[in-house]
Amino acid sequence: MVEISRRGLLAGSAAVAAATVVGARPALSSDATIEISSIWGPDKPFQKVVDAFNALKTGVTVTNRFDGDYETATAKALAGIAAGKPPAMMTTGWKFGYYARRTLGARDLNEIDSEKAASIIANFVPSLMPLVTIDGAVIGLPWAMSTPITFINSALWQEAGLDANLPDYPDTDWLYEAARKLDAALKGKHATYRSALALSNNEWTSQSFIQNAGGYIIDPDGKLALNSAEAVRGMELFCQPAHEGLWTPVSGKEQDAAFESGALAICTTSSTRAASFPFGAAKAITARFPGIPGQARKMNSGGNFLAVYARNDEQAKASLAFLEFCASAEGQKIWSEVGYLNTSVHDIPLINDFMKPAAGQLQDGLTAETIWPGKRGLEGQTIWRKWVSRMLMKEVDVQAGLKGAHDELAAVLQDA
Amino acid sequence: MTRSFVAKLAPWLFVGPAVLSVVVFLYGPILASAGLSVVDWNLLSPQVDFVGLNNYRSLLANTDFQLSAWNTFLYCVILVPAQIVLPLLFAVMIHAVRGSRMERVYRGSLFLPTILAYSVAGVAWSRLLNPINGLFNEVLVFFGFGPSRWHTDPDLALLCVCLVTFWKSFGLNMLLWIAALANVPDTLREAARLDGAGPWRRFFSIELPLISPTAFFISVTTVFSVLDDIVGVVDVLTGGGPAGRSSNLLYFLWQQGLQFFQFGPASAVAMVSIAIVLAITCAQFWFGEKRVHYQ
Amino acid sequence: MTSTASTASNAALRRGAVHLMLAALSLLTLFPLLWMLSAAFTPNELITQRAFRLWPEEASLSNFRIAGEKHPIWWWLFNSVLTASAITLGKLAISLPAGYAFARLPFRGRRFLFGLVIATMSFPAVLAIIPTYIAVVKIQAFDTYSAMIVPSIPYIGFYVFYFRQAFRSLPDEMFEAARIDGCGIWKQFRDIAVPNVLPAIAALSVISFMGAWNIYLWGQLVLEDSARKTLTTGIAMFADVDGADTPWGPLMATSLLSVLPVLGLFLLAQRYIVQAFSSGTVEK
Numbered sequence: 005m006v007e008i009s010r011r012g013l014l015a016g017s018a019a020v021a022a023a024t025v026v027g028a029r030p031a032l033s034s035d036a037t038i039e040i041s042s043i044w045g046p047d048k049p050f051q052k053v054v055d056a057f058n059a060l061k062t063g064v065t066v067t068n069r070f071d072g073d074y075e076t077a078t079a080k081a082l083a084g085i086a087a088g089k090p091p092a093m094m095t096t097g098w099k100f101g102y103y104a105r106r107t108l109g110a111r112d113l114n115e116i117d118s119e120k121a122a123s124i125i126a127n128f129v130p131s132l133m134p135l136v137t138i139d140g141a142v143i144g145l146p147w148a149m150s151t152p153i154t155f156i157n158s159a160l161w162q163e164a165g166l167d168a169n170l171p172d173y174p175d176t177d178w179l180y181e182a183a184r185k186l187d188a189a190l191k192g193k194h195a196t197y198r199s200a201l202a203l204s205n206n207e208w209t210s211q212s213f214i215q216n217a218g219g220y221i222i223d224p225d226g227k228l229a230l231n232s233a234e235a236v237r238g239m240e241l242f243c244q245p246a247h248e249g250l251w252t253p254v255s256g257k258e259q260d261a262a263f264e265s266g267a268l269a270i271c272t273t274s275s276t277r278a279a280s281f282p283f284g285a286a287k288a289i290t291a292r293f294p295g296i297p298g299q300a301r302k303m304n305s306g307g308n309f310l311a312v313y314a315r316n317d318e319q320a321k322a323s324l325a326f327l328e329f330c331a332s333a334e335g336q337k338i339w340s341e342v343g344y345l346n347t348s349v350h351d352i353p354l355i356n357d358f359m360k361p362a363a364g365q366l367q368d369g370l371t372a373e374t375i376w377p378g379k380r381g382l383e384g385q386t387i388w389r390k391w392v393s394r395m396l397m398k399e400v401d402v403q404a405g406l407k408g409a410h411d412e413l414a415a416v417l418q419d420a
Numbered sequence: 421m422t423r424s425f426v427a428k429l430a431p432w433l434f435v436g437p438a439v440l441s442v443v444v445f446l447y448g449p450i451l452a453s454a455g456l457s458v459v460d461w462n463l464l465s466p467q468v469d470f471v472g473l474n475n476y477r478s479l480l481a482n483t484d485f486q487l488s489a490w491n492t493f494l495y496c497v498i499l500v501p502a503q504i505v506l507p508l509l510f511a512v513m514i515h516a517v518r519g520s521r522m523e524r525v526y527r528g529s530l531f532l533p534t535i536l537a538y539s540v541a542g543v544a545w546s547r548l549l550n551p552i553n554g555l556f557n558e559v560l561v562f563f564g565f566g567p568s569r570w571h572t573d574p575d576l577a578l579l580c581v582c583l584v585t586f587w588k589s590f591g592l593n594m595l596l597w598i599a600a601l602a603n604v605p606d607t608l609r610e611a612a613r614l615d616g617a618g619p620w621r622r623f624f625s626i627e628l629p630l631i632s633p634t635a636f637f638i639s640v641t642t643v644f645s646v647l648d649d650i651v652g653v654v655d656v657l658t659g660g661g662p663a664g665r666s667s668n669l670l671y672f673l674w675q676q677g678l679q680f681f682q683f684g685p686a687s688a689v690a691m692v693s694i695a696i697v698l699a700i701t702c703a704q705f706w707f708g709e710k711r712v713h714y715q
Numbered sequence: 716m717t718s719t720a721s722t723a724s725n726a727a728l729r730r731g732a733v734h735l736m737l738a739a740l741s742l743l744t745l746f747p748l749l750w751m752l753s754a755a756f757t758p759n760e761l762i763t764q765r766a767f768r769l770w771p772e773e774a775s776l777s778n779f780r781i782a783g784e785k786h787p788i789w790w791w792l793f794n795s796v797l798t799a800s801a802i803t804l805g806k807l808a809i810s811l812p813a814g815y816a817f818a819r820l821p822f823r824g825r826r827f828l829f830g831l832v833i834a835t836m837s838f839p840a841v842l843a844i845i846p847t848y849i850a851v852v853k854i855q856a857f858d859t860y861s862a863m864i865v866p867s868i869p870y871i872g873f874y875v876f877y878f879r880q881a882f883r884s885l886p887d888e889m890f891e892a893a894r895i896d897g898c899g900i901w902k903q904f905r906d907i908a909v910p911n912v913l914p915a916i917a918a919l920s921v922i923s924f925m926g927a928w929n930i931y932l933w934g935q936l937v938l939e940d941s942a943r944k945t946l947t948t949g950i951a952m953f954a955d956v957d958g959a960d961t962p963w964g965p966l967m968a969t970s971l972l973s974v975l976p977v978l979g980l981f982l983l984a985q986r987y988i989v990q991a992f993s994s995g996t997v998e999k
Contacts, residue, residue: 047785070786070941072955079679080939083848086463087857107464198553198567253662254572257961258550267553383680390484393663397574430900431822438813438875439828445847445869446835452846463852510740516733527989528982529741532748535977538931539951540970544747555750587744592922599992641836641873648839652931656951670841677845678936690842701837 036322037065038092040310041077041084045070049341056338057329064322074100074308078382081108085313092314093323096144098135098307099207099373103381105138110311112141113327116320120328127331127348135372136309144309145331149345150275151305151370152209153361154179154291155282160197160269161289164189170291172364173301176241179270179294183250186269196266201245204273205253207385208306209293210392211374214238215302216295221374221388228417230410239395239402241296246396253396274306275362279343282358292361305370307344378417387412450694456687463681475688485689487664488672491578492647492696495668498582499646504638507590511597512623518602527598534591542656545584549657571658577666581653589649593638600634601627636708643700647693669693748974755779755971759964779972782953782965790942791949792972795928798863798945802927803920805868811916813871814878815904819890829879836872844933851937858939867930874919881915881991882908918991921984925977946973 044050046068054068071077074097081094085108096104104110113121121142125133132146154174162168164186171178183200190197203209211221219234229235245251254262262268263281271281272293282288295301310330312323329335333350343359345366346352354363376384391409394400400408457476460469479485514526533541548555549570557567571580604627612622628635651670654660660667660675667675669689677686754762756774759781782788816822817829847866856862885908893903909916934948944952950973953966981988 045785069939070952071939072952075679076952076955079681082463082681083852083857083936084939087852087855089855089857107462109464192561196553198557202552252551252569252572254551255546255659258546258552260961261547261550262552265553380680380682383682386675386680390661390663393661397662399574399663427900428822431816431820431825434812434816434820434904435828435832437809438832438871441809441869442832442835442871445866446838446843447831449843449846452849453842456845463849510737513733513737513740517730517737520734522734522737524982524985526737526741527985528978529745531981531985532974532978533744535925535929535974535981536748537929537947537950537970537973539947539954540751540973541747543950543954543966543970544751547750548747587747595988596992599989602989603993644837644839648841651839651841655932670839674841674844674932678848683845683849686845690845693839693842697837697839697842701834 035063035065036318037067038314038319038322038326039067039069040326041069041071041081041091041094043071043073043077043095043308044068044342049338052338052341053330053335056334057326060329062325064325066326075382078103078108081313085109090313090315092319093310093312093326095148095308096311098309099375099385100381101136101138101143101375102377103379104311105141105143107379107381108311108313110138110141110143110313111320112143113312113324114142116312116317117324120324124324124328124331127336127350129347129349132347135305138375144311145327146307146347147309147330147336147339147344148342149305149307149347149366149370150343151303151345151362151365152204152212152272152293153275153278153365154293155263155271155273155277155288155358156291157263157266157269158287158289160186160190160194160266163194164269168289170289172292173295174291175295175297176244177297180245180248180250183245183270187250190269197269198262198267199250199252199269201251201270202254202259202263202268202272203242203245203251204256204259204271205389205393205396206256207388207392208274208304208373209272210239210242210388211304212293213242213296215304215371216293216299217241218299218302222377226377228410228414230406230413235406236402238296239392239406242392243395243398243402247398253393274343275345275359276343278356278358278362279341282356288358290358290361292365301368303365303368303370304373305345305366306373376417380416383416384413387416450690453687453690453694456683457691458684460684462683471684475684476692479685479688479692484664484667485672488660488667488669489692491666492668492670494578495582495646495650496643498579499585499650500639500643502582502586503590503593503642503646504635506586507594508597510590510594511601514594514598515601527595530594531591533588536588538588538652538656541584541588541653545657549580571666572662574662574665577658577662581650581657581666584657585646585649585653588653589645592645593642596634596638597631600631604630636704639708640701640704643704644697647697669696751967751970754963754967756968757964759962762963778964778968781962782969782972785962785965786949786953786969787942788946788949788969788972791944791946791969792976794860794943795945795947795973796976798860798867798930799924799927801860801864802867802930803923805864806871806874806923807916807920809868810871810874810919811878811909812904813875815882815908817875818879818882819908820900829875833872833876835870836876838870838872840870841932844936848936857937858943859937860943862937863930863934863945867927867933874923877915877919877991878912881912885911914987915991917984918988921980921988924980928973928977 042050051068054066057066069091071080077094078096078100081091084090096110113124124145125142128146133142135146136142136144156170158168166182166185186200214221214235215238217234217238219232219238220229223229246253259268259271259273263271278290293303310327312320314320314323330339331348333352336346336348336350337352340346340352340355343355345362354360378384388409391405395402395405458470458472460471510530514523517523551557551567551569551572554570556570561567569576571577608626609622612626617625647668647670650668651674654666654668654671658666660671670693673686673689673693676682676689755778756776758773758775758777761773813832817825851857851862851866889907889911890903893907898906929947931947931951934945935951938944938948941949946969950966950969953969954961
């Protein structure tokens with residue numbers, strides 16, 4: 005009960021605020037209902053954004069449909085589009101930008117209503133627009149941005165006698181040394197401690213390592229660049245703790261569960277965990293993602309946008325009306341509770357101090373996550389993840405693994 | 421006149437819906453797969469491109485396909501005997517305590533996983549198998565062994581999937597065995613006992629021959645239900661990983677076809693799988709027919 | 716000690732040993748679910764704090780309420796009941812008459828058609844999934860109850876097979892009297908045959924219901940709207956939340972909700988199932 009009323013209160017106050025900012029708009033000529041396929045259930049802040057918007061009674065009513073993770077939602081959208089029932093909008097991972105545009109036919113916001121699009125886009129930091137511009141079309145707004153950072157279980161850290169003052173810019177030497185010390189001090193001796201480190205076995209953190217080493221997965225010219233010495237160095241450092249036994253690569257869910265129950269001391273993962281990690285059994289402290297000694301850092305970011313898939317004009321226009329609200333200061337404020345970075349021009353406070361390293365990384369400058377090109381982009385991520393796994397479990401050495409990934413990706417991504 | 425006409429027509433009316441539905445929904449899709457396997461098309465591509473046998477050719481060269489084909493073989497070799505023999509063993513034990521109040525409890529408990537949803541099973545098992553602090557590892561460590569990586573270990577992943585698949589689906593075969601054993605007349609057992617046959621002899625010379633039709637039935641259906649059941653377990657437990665080590669042909673098909681929407685290659689996988697299914701079925705009938713004792 | 720006494724005590728000993736083994740097996744089998752049971756009643760905040768606990772610390776029903784606030788779980792329950800019942804009815808409606816005809820009505824091509832139908836027992840369902848999916852999308856049936864129900868019905872090989880056995884085991888005399896009274900084929904089927912195979916019908920209904928209740932991959936594919944999902948597919952979505960805050964407690968409460976109806980049904984019907992399977996002994 006408490007929760008419901010709290011949610012209602014928040015939605016209500018946000019709505020009032022939004023009404024003053026956006027101004028009372030005349031209702032559209034005909035009332036429209038749009039459906040958004042999202043990766044957030046009804047208990048997530050996104051629902052509050054939707055509720056706040058609906059409370060404005062602009063004539064547009066939005067319903068939020070939770071469709072699971074990016075991959076599942078994307079697959080569902082394909083079926084919906086083929087069946088002639090596309091969702092008006094869908095949360096689309098940046099990494100699937102090409103797929104969204106070229107295969108699913110995400111719409112160019114400028115083509116729907118260029119004037120309105122321009123006023124919405126003006127809410128965001130201009131330097132981020134390339135992230136959501138695919139083939140010259142603006143298919144979303146660069147707003148739900150996160151970046152991987154380092155979470156540390158402070159209790160375990162202290163028990164191992166490590167310094168609670170974390171460096172501003174940690175590197176792998178420092179991090180791996182700490183992991184070894186943790187293992188030496190706590191393994192087999194502590195009730196909940198089981199493992200020192202987890203870097204997240206996915207396409208994202210491996211990209212961070214390659215970039216921090218000065219390489220690329222896909223270079224700025226759109227070419228696969230895995231066969232570089234820098235990529236090899238990055239992946240060697242990425243795999244090192246796994247090969248050394250400091251890191252047991254598991255799924256994201258298993259990793260999260262282990263960290264939350266105090267079994268895992270260090271975990272590098274999405275900054276969005278700042279909304280939940282530090283408050284469970286594991287009291288967390290956070291730091292920037294580890295850089296590579298002697299190299300300039302070049303961290304990547306990830307995120308999603310709401311792309312418009314509605315084919316008819318009324319639905320598309322209604323979608324813009326919702327985007328306009330989301331982009332406003334009030335919309336962004338509610339939105340930030342997910343644990344996303346503020347990419348808008350509005351002044352929005354951090355949800356908590358655990359987000360500081362992430363905000364720091366944003367200030368340092370962030371690149372996009374790998375946007376897999378070609379209409380088979382969905383497969384690109386799976387292939388890269390597979391090869392990362394192979395390198396982690398020493399099925400191939402790093403050099404051969406990168407070559408294997410390069411060749412297989414090249415075959416899939418060529419027909420763009 | 422009309423009566424005899426109706427009588428002639430009646431059997432067709434009786435079997436019509438069944439025959440039609442399997443033809444339309446099961447044989448039809450298989451024919452359609454054959455067609456899809458020679459084209460390049462997804463739901464959204466504007467035209468259907470005929471590519472001949474290209475899908476098959478690239479499939480045979482695809483190492484993920486080879487790995488999942490090999491895994492399919494391993495799964496069959498491990499799981500099919502397990503799914504036949506162990507449920508029989510359980511059934512024999514339950515049969516031995518028939519009439520006792522606990523019989524229903526045992527039967528119910530052992531059958532319970534069979535009625536669970538895959539999604540539920542996946543959630544329950546991932547807590548047990550978590551390589552960092554799952555309960556299995558806690559137990560291993562407690563007894564002084566090192567922790568295992570379970571389903572994330574390339575060499576164990578397939579076995580973990582076997583374990584969960586077995587757990588999830590041995591119940592139906594067990595019930596079939598229990599029913600078959602209940603059908604063996606007690607007089608025969610008694611006669612053999614009076615002749616001085618011990619429990620093992622009695623089992624092998626009286627019961628086993630009499631339940632051989634069930635054995636045949638189970639062995640035919642198990643191969644395929646095993647293939648199918650694995651897909652659900654893989655989907656919730658490993659996603660085919662690590663690096664394809666726990667995938668099988670049908671999961672590969674599922675991924676290619678319904679995650680990546682590569683209908684052509686996925687349908688080629690379907691055709692290859694159908695060929696294998698047919699070959700196994702024929703072999704089973706060829707071997708089985710001669711050895712089954714019908715009452 | 717006489718030899719009979721020692722045989723008897725031997726037998727008792729053996730029985731005891733079997734009981735012990737079965738009890739151990741049952742516990743092992745149930746073990747993975749014990750945590751689910753405990754977590755379903757443990758307040759969510761407490762679950763993540765310990766890796767494992769088999770007894771809820773502060774038992775509470777709050778997880779069911781929270782689950783209901785997060786997702787339309789009561790709709791899921793309704794949808795599961797609806798689709799599983801419809802699939803079961805559909806299977807019975809087409810496999811009962813077919814089983815009867817294959818058992819008792821002579822007609823040309825009977826052997827061939829019977830073979831055609833029961834050969835589908837060995838069809839892994841995944842094989843037919845892509846064309847069926849395309850068809851469902853193309854006829855705009857995507858995300859409807861029918862898309863879930865209709866393509867799930869034709870997996871009837873097992874059912875036709877068992878009903879045929881059941882009908883065949885009925886004595887001829889039963890039908891003779893009716894024939895003399897001038898009962899038509901339909902009446903013989905409806906009034907004599909069907910009422911006499913009720914245990915088989917009960918058994919297969921339960922088996923079908925349990926199977927349909929747990930349809931996973933197909934449901935994942937064609938059910939989209941959250942309010943149209945079944946428990947099985949809803950739980951998959953529930954467990955799929957991105958991020959660290961997997962709501963274990965509410966998730967397990969929903970899982971429990973998905974298990975209880977089928978478990979109850981099985982416990983009620985298990986005797987019939989065994990009976991039906993043994994009376995319809997597999998023969999040629």
